Amino acid sequence: MKRSVFFISDATGITAEALGKSLLSQFESIEFERITLPYIDTVQKAQQAVERIKKQAEWDGERPIVIDTILNQEVREVISTSGAYMADVFGAFLRPLEVELNKKSSYTVGKAHSIVNDRHYMDRIAAVHFALDNDDGARTTHYENADIILLGVSRCGKTPTCLYLGLQYGICAANYPLTEEDTEELRLPRELVPYRDKLFGLTIDPERLQAIRHERRANSKYSSPRQCEMEVRGVEALYNKENIPWLDSTHHSIEEMAARIMAEANITTHVKKHLSV
Amino acid sequence: MKRSVFFISDATGITAEALGKSLLSQFESIEFERITLPYIDTVQKAQQAVERIKKQAEWDGERPIVIDTILNQEVREVISTSGAYMADVFGAFLRPLEVELNKKSSYTVGKAHSIVNDRHYMDRIAAVHFALDNDDGARTTHYENADIILLGVSRCGKTPTCLYLGLQYGICAANYPLTEEDTEELRLPRELVPYRDKLFGLTIDPERLQAIRHERRANSKYSSPRQCEMEVRGVEALYNKENIPWLDSTHHSIEEMAARIMAEANITTHVKKHLSV
Numbered sequence: 001m002k003r004s005v006f007f008i009s010d011a012t013g014i015t016a017e018a019l020g021k022s023l024l025s026q027f028e029s030i031e032f033e034r035i036t037l038p039y040i041d042t043v044q045k046a047q048q049a050v051e052r053i054k055k056q057a058e059w060d061g062e063r064p065i066v067i068d069t070i071l072n073q074e075v076r077e078v079i080s081t082s083g084a085y086m087a088d089v090f091g092a093f094l095r096p097l098e099v100e101l102n103k104k105s106s107y108t109v110g111k112a113h114s115i116v117n118d119r120h121y122m123d124r125i126a127a128v129h130f131a132l133d134n135d136d137g138a139r140t141t142h143y144e145n146a147d148i149i150l151l152g153v154s155r156c157g158k159t160p161t162c163l164y165l166g167l168q169y170g171i172c173a174a175n176y177p178l179t180e181e182d183t184e185e186l187r188l189p190r191e192l193v194p195y196r197d198k199l200f201g202l203t204i205d206p207e208r209l210q211a212i213r214h215e216r217r218a219n220s221k222y223s224s225p226r227q228c229e230m231e232v233r234g235v236e237a238l239y240n241k242e243n244i245p246w247l248d249s250t251h252h253s254i255e256e257m258a259a260r261i262m263a264e265a266n267i268t269t270h271v272k273k274h275l276s277v
Numbered sequence: 278m279k280r281s282v283f284f285i286s287d288a289t290g291i292t293a294e295a296l297g298k299s300l301l302s303q304f305e306s307i308e309f310e311r312i313t314l315p316y317i318d319t320v321q322k323a324q325q326a327v328e329r330i331k332k333q334a335e336w337d338g339e340r341p342i343v344i345d346t347i348l349n350q351e352v353r354e355v356i357s358t359s360g361a362y363m364a365d366v367f368g369a370f371l372r373p374l375e376v377e378l379n380k381k382s383s384y385t386v387g388k389a390h391s392i393v394n395d396r397h398y399m400d401r402i403a404a405v406h407f408a409l410d411n412d413d414g415a416r417t418t419h420y421e422n423a424d425i426i427l428l429g430v431s432r433c434g435k436t437p438t439c440l441y442l443g444l445q446y447g448i449c450a451a452n453y454p455l456t457e458e459d460t461e462e463l464r465l466p467r468e469l470v471p472y473r474d475k476l477f478g479l480t481i482d483p484e485r486l487q488a489i490r491h492e493r494r495a496n497s498k499y500s501s502p503r504q505c506e507m508e509v510r511g512v513e514a515l516y517n518k519e520n521i522p523w524l525d526s527t528h529h530s531i532e533e534m535a536a537r538i539m540a541e542a543n544i545t546t547h548v549k550k551h552l553s554v
Binding site: 003011012013015018019023026028030038039065069087090092094096100101103106107108111121125128129132135157160167251259262263 | 280292300304315364369373380383436441444445535
């Protein structure tokens with residue numbers, strides 16, 4: 001069974017997509033075709049969207065599902081003529097919230113992902129640049145300004161996780177690749193010692209690591225089963241000896257790792273600083 | 278007026294945060310304190326969360342707002358004893374969707390942001406590495422594999438936008454910094470000519486650019502008003518002459534730029550490829 005799902009917004013569509021992803025992931029046996037229509041902010045664009053939805057309905061032989069975050073009521077009314085099943089996100093939550101807060105909402109389009117709070121946005125962009133500048137142990141001079149320093153072997157997911165921590169939460173995350181030399185003596189690299197409280201380790205299943213490295217550099221020592229196994233055992237031994245909190249990235253997405261790292265490293269002060277408007 | 282808002286989830290909390298951000302941004306006159314409690318997946322953790330919420334209520338003198346994506350009903354029932362105003366995301370949408378789809382949902386925790394679809398997740402991670410490897414015109418040999426190539430002056434937002442396109446959508450985005458030399462002759466750099474169809478320009482208000490560059494390198498030629506003005510005028514002239522679609526990043530967040538670029542560059546085929554599970 002296949003169903004088409006439209007995420008429609010008068011802004012980016014990111015909220016509709018995120019919510020839709022959560023909802024649809026609960027129906028594993030159904031194949032969904034996902035179509036995002038962002039910036040549907042005029043009646044004319046809404047009419048074009050309706051045509052698109054109707055065409056899809058004919059094609060599928062089933063009415064599509066629309067998950068929308070459209071604030072403009074005129075635009076929304078046009079979309080609701082499409083015959084699709086409509087999940088009205090703002091309708092479900094905004095009106096009850098108006099009552100609870102005893103305030104009319106502003107119904108202003110495109111607030112969620114705009115540069116509403118310049119400082120918070122600038123913090124996030126600065127954190128992305130921080131992650132880039134402090135990637136792969138390239139520079140350790142800025143570790144003083146890091147909120148967290150991720151450790152791990154090459155290709156265990158340090159860099160994307162650091163970037164995500166910056167992009168999503170405005171957390172300044174550096175990363176330091178542990179090498180064979182570092183782990184052989186079971187001793188923290190000298191540069192890391194002053195920042196012990198900021199260290200967080202990543203590990204990964206050696207077989208998975210091997211597959212990832214193989215895609216990058218096939219049939220090299222770097223991607224050999226033996227090398228991967230040895231490096232991973234080495235960092236895990238180091239984490240345990242030095243009492244560094246760590247996480248296995250094998251079955252976790254970067255979103256999950258970021259959320260877990262923040263929870264476990266207890267950097268809620270930063271989070272609150274950054275998340276509060 | 279200040280209200281506390283808790284985003285509570287038995288997984289990362291990303292969906293609750295995204296939805297909450299959209300909803301709360303509609304009440305500009307209210308100051309919100311935002312607290313995310315991820316991985317509330319046992320009754321015991323739920324009880325701790327309830328204590329936290331009650332303490333906050335006393336502190337604020339107002340009942341907090343809870344926006345939750347908790348699938349475990351037992352856990353959710355504990356949270357609902359907190360006395361907070363509850364916005365039940367799954368309750369509002371999951372049950373009606375079960376009827377529409379004529380299927381029981383799996384009520385499995387942590388699906389949305391897990392590595393459900395390995396291929397799609399790997400595509401996203403590969404796209405992040407693609408953006409890093411093809412940042413700032415460092416290498417142009419991989420442009421053939423790029424879905425899009427962003428152009429613009431230094432510090433106009435190319436790199437974070439490329440990273441976001443990779444992280445969020447799995448789009449392989451390279452970027453090429455246009456310099457004074459490039460724009461002086463109003464001619465596309467030679468390396469870019471074969472990839473004309475993939476080019477997308479960014480521009481920025483010169484004053485804004487100056488402020489950004491000033492934070493990086495104060496009182497330099499690089500951050501002088503004259504230099505910024507000249508570079509920006511140069512790239513805009515080039516975009517117009519060469520018919521390159523472009524976007525002004527001054528008042529747009531990277532999320533907005535990514536969504537707009539995808540809409541305008543019409544890379545929906547990729548998006549669909551990447552967004553469909």
